[in-house]
Amino acid sequence: QAGTPEQPYYTNSSQLPVGFTDDPFDALERQEALQTKYTGGTVLHLYMGERLSSGTACRELVKRSLTRFRLPYITVTPTFSICPQHGYLAGEHPFCPKCDEERLAEKRRRQQLQAA
Structure with missing residues (x-):
């Protein structure tokens, strides 16, 4: 469900609302139970506030995410202008x-x- 408590509506998505959390591990934890029920076509986008400090930092984030959580697919998406x-x-x-x-x-x- 999305919208407001007064005017809820269903969407074609089960993603967290944009800007819901800046913590990628919070997003992973909140989405794990739902995302693992899908049989395909699901991905959790980890929107980062800016680029990661290095390729190694990105690799470690992906490694920790896929080791600690059962989500099948993730993306790491830095926000930039x-x-x-x-x-x-x-x-x-x-x-x-x-x-x-x-x-x-x-x-x-x-x-x-x-x-x-």
């Missing part, structure tokens, strides 16, 4: 923090020149 000027940005950003900082610095410079 791309700025046309600055490229890769760790995490989700509707606007580039580097561009915003540059714009704010330029605005402060103009205000200081006008005040002088």
